Amino acid sequence: MSLRLLLVDDDVLVRSGLRVILESEPDLTVVGDAGTGREALDAAARTDPDVVLMDVRMPDMDGIAATAELVARDPRRPRVLVLTTFEDDDYLFRSLQAGASGFALKRSDPDELVDAIRVVARGTSLVLPDLTRRLIASHAPSRARGAAALPELTGREADVLRLVAGGLSNAEIAGRMHLSRETVKTHVSGVLLKLGARDRTQAVIAAYESGFMTA
Amino acid sequence: MHPTTSARTPGPAAEVVTRLRALLAAARPGWPGRALYALASLPIGALSLALYVALLGSVFAVIYGVGLLLVLLVLATIRGFGGVERQLAGILLGVDVPVGERVRHQPGVIRKVRRLVQSAGTWRAVGWLGARVLMGAATLATLFFGGLAFAYLGWGADWNALTALPLLALMAAVVGLTLAVLDLLVRLAATVAPRLLGTSPEQQIAALQQSTRRLADRTKLARDLHDTIGHALTASLLQATAARRTLTPHDDRPLQPDFARQALGHIETNTRTALAELDRVLTVLRASDSGAEDGGRNPAPFAAPSLADLDDLLAGLRDGGLPVALVVDGEVDDVPPGVQELAYRVVQEGTTNVLRHAGCPLTVAQVARTGDVLVVRVCNERASHLDSRPGPGGGRGLAGLRERTAAAGGTLSAEPSPSGGFELCVTLPLSGAA
Structure with missing residues (x-):
């Protein structure tokens, strides 16, 4: 039973690269892609993915808003893995707050990325546990x-x-x-x-x- | 207990210093610090007087032709003394005196001398010296008369059952008054110190403005790096990773040399754009570095790209295979720098997006000024790219451009053109924009 993935990134090169990398894994299938947050919502409704790989900064609805909207529609699926170029704390925390299950760096090793996707789908542990915990710990208390x-x-x-x-x-x-x-x-x-x-x-x-x- | 303990025991001098430090640290806030400060006024007042005499003496020496060197030496000493006083006020009174400009950071002897004589800080330090002399004298007088009155009441007055109580009260009053006057003097010093020993409010405001400006420049630079180089490298990395996979035989996976060839093309373009941007950023950094050597007083203005830099930008893109023409209409030389930079960014983003999304179709970049409006347009013919995908595309940079255009009071449109290509058009007002 392979995992259905939706790729969301405003850069077509990032999407096409990711698609090739992820499709070379036997248990992953890319069922669609989108270039903006709004397109992502349509594509998610159409393709019913297990995991959405979501870029943060995009025109026409960013990844944070799109994540919040996806979660509001159905809190159980799809799960959202945020993909980020830089460890920009604030964006990452806001996307977790919006309901993303975890995040991964776009520059991470393909195996790590694939691992992160499987972890998010299973839900039995955190993605990048140390980083995630530190991020939440440093941001959450101020909004207690x-x-x-x-x-x-x-x-x-x-x-x-x-x-x-x-x-x-x-x-x-x-x-x-x-x-x-x-x-x-x-x-x-x-x-x-x-x-x-x-x-x-x-x-x-x-x-x-x-x-x-x-x- | 351990033999090593004695080896680590500091020498007596170091121990004294350590104890003094601890004492001073303990005295930092409240009255003990102020009391110490008042007592220190006596020797410091005497020292200040000596420095004053030395200054006057050296001035007379100049008049008699002995040389300027002596005056400079005394002035430098006074400035140095001001530094010690600044620290003393900080430690004992808790007064935070901002450090003024540092003459010793000036390059070259001549500039050092010139700053020493011209700096308002030097002459304020001389003023502070005068205040210190007066304060020392006042402290001495207060202690003297206070002590005298106390001694007279104690030993000179006629003590008996009837006068004992009033006399005791009087003595207490004398002690209280003496302490109050001393306290007043110290408080006065604490008020005056920041003004005479530190920077003037004007200097502080200027410094603050400068650091704010630098911070804004750095934030902007960071955002530019993020949007251009960071983005290009990420896309290149993913394309390279994917290409390697498509060329690596694995089980039943077919090889995809076409994808790999295309990916290499993308990587080439992205890397070229990233290097051009890196070049620009490094130029900016070098420029602000050489500005910093100037003692930081005249930082080089942030070398933002202008319309004049468009030729270089497009030449680089032509090298990359994009047939692109630049058309400039109207007088654009006096367009404000901020608008020029934004216009440059529009062309940069527009043309890069053409490469990224449409391959290498014929492209025109147009900058036209009519009255108080600047129109910047990038349009391309029908896409030749296999992976072409019109629509808003580009995005990251485009989203940033949209924000900045709105902030400048302009409008941005990005949409497919009737001829099957794509058009990015930005209209910027020239009045009221910086």
């Missing part, structure tokens, strides 16, 4: 909404959230807490449900914004 925003978690769930926010994958959490992966998965789902987070990236943002985690 107060601890009241975080609903009651059981002790186990709180422990799991702390490890998720620490960038650990389900497998790593299972090892750390001496639980089965299935149990961890159940706890993570419970946490996401209580936080109203669509994926673990959003859960990490909620954890920092609520003051549950501190930078």
